[in-house]
Amino acid sequence: MTEDEDKEIQRLLKEVIRSVDRELRLDVWPAMLRRLDAPRTLVPWYDWTLVGALSCWLVFFPEGILHLLYHL
């Protein structure tokens, strides 16, 4: 590959990809605070109950894994 060929690719890329300004124009701390204050997604208690029951079932009946995988 020659230097001229490299330059050609470089020229084409410069035509297509815009240059960007690295400067941050606004303070994003308020947005960060909103993110920190956003309520956490809580898993409802009945989901935990279901997971517990399923785990117990798989402990006592391990062959059930195949049935479970089939129905998933």
Place this chain on the structure above:
Amino acid sequence: MELLKRFKQGDIEAFETLFRQFQAEVYGWIVLIVRDPGVAEDLTIETFWRIYKARARLNTEAAFGAWVRRIARNLAIDHIRSRRREQELSEQSLWVEAPDSALCRETHEMIERAFRQLSPKLQAAATLALVDERPYQEIADLLGAPVGVIRTRVFRAVRQLRKQLERMGVIP
């Protein structure tokens, strides 16, 4: 050091101080990779959100800046990866054609398509080296790889682009 210890203990004021100290730098790294100011702002917040969540694991003896940079870089590269997948599905253009562009729209789209086919790491290295003309050492620091690896990535990007563009008939 004291500031980092306070941050590790969950002190929100310490977090704000660190945020204000690093936000412009983090944004600057991310925007160079993702090329979209809006996305870069979101990823800057996401970077600090992850830092905040992982504060208990923070090693106060190690360089905080390097840790922040690694998280920001990974998020930016992951973003290019997901954008690449989305674009493969939607075939929509993210880059705006420059008004003074000498290329016709069709050629523009073909170059864009060829560029999108590069891996995210090749895209980032090629953009920084060929479009922004950043020094290799700076690119290496930004992308967390040795200079030799960056040179290889740029070389591979140019070679793959050339092959694609020849196949598309954009270049002879």
